[in-house]
Amino acid sequence: MGAANFRGGVHPEHRKELTASLAITAATIPRKVVIPLQQHIGAPCEPLVKVGDAVKVGQMIGDSEAFVSAPVHASISGTVAAIEPYNHPLGRKVTAIIIEGDGRDEWCSELEPVEKVDDLSPEEIRARIRSAGIVGLGGAAFPAHVKLSPPEGKAIDTVIINGAECEPYLTADHRLMLERPEDIVFGLEVIMKALGAGRGIIGIEDNKPDALRVMRQAIEGKSDMSVVALKTKYPQGAEKMLILATTRRRVPSGGLPLDVGVVNHNVGTTVAIAEAVRKGKPLIERVVTVTGEGVKRPANLMVRLGTLAGDLLEYCGGLREDTCKLIMGGPMMGLAQPTADFPVVKGTSGILALTAEEAAVYENGSCIRCASCVKACPINLVPTFIAQAAEHGLFDRAEKLHAADCIECGCCSYICPAGIPLTQWIRIAKAEVLARRRR
Amino acid sequence: MNGKLVISSSPHVRTIQSVQSIMIDVLIALGPVALVAVLLFGKQALITMAVGMGAAMLTEALWLRRWNIFGDGSAAVTGLLLAMTLPANVPWWIPVIGAAAAIIIGKQLYGGIGQNIFNPALVGRAILVFSWGSRLSGKIWPVPKPFHFFADISAVTTATPLAGEAEAMEVSLSQLLIGNMAGCLGETSAIALIFGAFWLFYKGHIDWRIPGGYLATVWIMGTLLGGGIYINPYMTGLFHLLTGGVLLGALFMATDMVTSPVTPSGKLIFGVGCGLITMLIRLYGAYPEGVTFAILTMNALTPLIDKFTIPRKFGEVKRLVRP
Numbered sequence: 043m044g045a046a047n048f049r050g051g052v053h054p055e056h057r058k059e060l061t062a063s064l065a066i067t068a069a070t071i072p073r074k075v076v077i078p079l080q081q082h083i084g085a086p087c088e089p090l091v092k093v094g095d096a097v098k099v100g101q102m103i104g105d106s107e108a109f110v111s112a113p114v115h116a117s118i119s120g121t122v123a124a125i126e127p128y129n130h131p132l133g134r135k136v137t138a139i140i141i142e143g144d145g146r147d148e149w150c151s152e153l154e155p156v157e158k159v160d161d162l163s164p165e166e167i168r169a170r171i172r173s174a175g176i177v178g179l180g181g182a183a184f185p186a187h188v189k190l191s192p193p194e195g196k197a198i199d200t201v202i203i204n205g206a207e208c209e210p211y212l213t214a215d216h217r218l219m220l221e222r223p224e225d226i227v228f229g230l231e232v233i234m235k236a237l238g239a240g241r242g243i244i245g246i247e248d249n250k251p252d253a254l255r256v257m258r259q260a261i262e263g264k265s266d267m268s269v270v271a272l273k274t275k276y277p278q279g280a281e282k283m284l285i286l287a288t289t290r291r292r293v294p295s296g297g298l299p300l301d302v303g304v305v306n307h308n309v310g311t312t313v314a315i316a317e318a319v320r321k322g323k324p325l326i327e328r329v330v331t332v333t334g335e336g337v338k339r340p341a342n343l344m345v346r347l348g349t350l351a352g353d354l355l356e357y358c359g360g361l362r363e364d365t366c367k368l369i370m371g372g373p374m375m376g377l378a379q380p381t382a383d384f385p386v387v388k389g390t391s392g393i394l395a396l397t398a399e400e401a402a403v404y405e406n407g408s409c410i411r412c413a414s415c416v417k418a419c420p421i422n423l424v425p426t427f428i429a430q431a432a433e434h435g436l437f438d439r440a441e442k443l444h445a446a447d448c449i450e451c452g453c454c455s456y457i458c459p460a461g462i463p464l465t466q467w468i469r470i471a472k473a474e475v476l477a478r479r480r481r
Numbered sequence: 482m483n484g485k486l487v488i489s490s491s492p493h494v495r496t497i498q499s500v501q502s503i504m505i506d507v508l509i510a511l512g513p514v515a516l517v518a519v520l521l522f523g524k525q526a527l528i529t530m531a532v533g534m535g536a537a538m539l540t541e542a543l544w545l546r547r548w549n550i551f552g553d554g555s556a557a558v559t560g561l562l563l564a565m566t567l568p569a570n571v572p573w574w575i576p577v578i579g580a581a582a583a584i585i586i587g588k589q590l591y592g593g594i595g596q597n598i599f600n601p602a603l604v605g606r607a608i609l610v611f612s613w614g615s616r617l618s619g620k621i622w623p624v625p626k627p628f629h630f631f632a633d634i635s636a637v638t639t640a641t642p643l644a645g646e647a648e649a650m651e652v653s654l655s656q657l658l659i660g661n662m663a664g665c666l667g668e669t670s671a672i673a674l675i676f677g678a679f680w681l682f683y684k685g686h687i688d689w690r691i692p693g694g695y696l697a698t699v700w701i702m703g704t705l706l707g708g709g710i711y712i713n714p715y716m717t718g719l720f721h722l723l724t725g726g727v728l729l730g731a732l733f734m735a736t737d738m739v740t741s742p743v744t745p746s747g748k749l750i751f752g753v754g755c756g757l758i759t760m761l762i763r764l765y766g767a768y769p770e771g772v773t774f775a776i777l778t779m780n781a782l783t784p785l786i787d788k789f790t791i792p793r794k795f796g797e798v799k800r801l802v803r804p
Contacts (some may be wrong), residue, residue: 054494118717295796367487374492402495408595413743421795444794452492466490
């Protein structure tokens, strides 16, 4: 049997060679961190500290009463210098707690380490993951404990760990699989226990044979876990594509993975969950791939949350003169930043500095109806028609063409020979369609 | 960093493919066909194709007031395809008028590349057929003189195999495959056409559904109906596939991206429709050949086909029947 697959997708240049062989190293602990009170999907946190308060590493400094939310923690020890709006990589300013470090890196743990999964009940696991502030580290930043709390009547039988890392350039998950396989297996056990799921699958693209080998070794003797080689193709790591490829189940349109008995978590999230249980460590750092031709010394770094991208880039030798684009995340779905003055947040998988040669220019040419976008769309949409509808403000038509189902993976824009920013047009249509539905 | 960062919506990388690179691939794919045409019909084939391409590119450049004569390459493709639908012995002004009509009436009047409804090369050909039909589709065709580049090919003429006369019927399978028979420049050699089309398949520029549907329909109807109202034992399914413009049409004309459906099932319907109309004209119509008008008719139906063949989205739940 060949590698697990799905219909559609594209094959962008991987560009992972810049960092794939570089082990994760700890970046220097910054002297200042900016911790936004919202780094997740859901309700923003309220600050638990005041300006002037002394804080230690791991101390919870923001939390919310809401279920769909995740607390934030101090990632360095020092004093709260300010609580004020600050640049957020998602584009607008968000209230953030700014901590001036004291250089001592003093920790305080509010969670007791637990050695065995069996020592915790599913409720205790969920409570622990919530108080550790863990969210989806792949980029979506959905609170992890919410995914582990399926509604009544939705039985989950399968947990999928996403090790596809299909975004070009990024190697953070690849390195975690090579360097922390036990943590991933332990984290998967924790997730399976919390959900009562009997099957755990780790999906890895087949362009990472070393990760496949290491993970297969790590699950040896565990009859309820398997490692699945996925065909290397973007967006193999997209939730619906990953579930289809590994289980042949199709998440219904407008539905969630739990509708087909599946929950997925990213490799990075799984490691964070393992650390929260085994070490009692809240989410105060994550692996970030700092790369792109614009970065002088690309690296996979363990970075304290709240570290400013500018400090991180400086740590990597600074930017080359011809850098023309700075991106948080991967090149397919990441967000272009106007400045390096933004903090690393929980969903920051990479910081990319692209030169003019690497970065694409979309010129919005004439559609020649080549159907490349139709072939590439993993959701079976006809991107060019939706884009045309959006361009002419025909949102009823866009809705009929299922604009709301778009997963914004970017395949259509990537493949378009006329350089039409199809994804951008469809985003406009999708936002309008969803807004009309809410009305 | 010089302080100027570009902000744009994702994705931030792009394929190296462009409209121009696709058009160059089509020209490469037409290479073997053009080569065989020159080998068979000599200098007049070369002149007709060169004039067709040149006139198309020049017309487009003038119309768009653009200095770059080659541009996106689409005009060159149109000009070459038009020339390939002409016999070798046409006077030089036939491809000139045809190419100019193809570019202006077939393409630019609709708004340029991507906007036209009909295949421009076939629009050009249709206009030529209506205006100077006897020079294009009569019963007298030059006989190819392989490897005689400077030969005057108008000296010996015959009917095309499709025309129906017994003498024209006597063509062997190897003649049909190599193309050593009377016909238009680009339509005689099956091997060259298939060879060229492989490049387009390999590059992913054409989908199997259009040529597949087209050729399968022609073969099935040819096998079942033979010569139609013209009872003729020579006319088999294979004969219909290898004579006339079916291969050129199915592989290079019907697959024109702009004027064929974008949906997978739409492409199949389009191909089958082209095959059906081609055979109806061949077997029951007044013309011996029907490729041009079959494709033009299906071009007109393309928006409708697209509309009714929007694919089922991922995870679409079948609507439950309400009690």
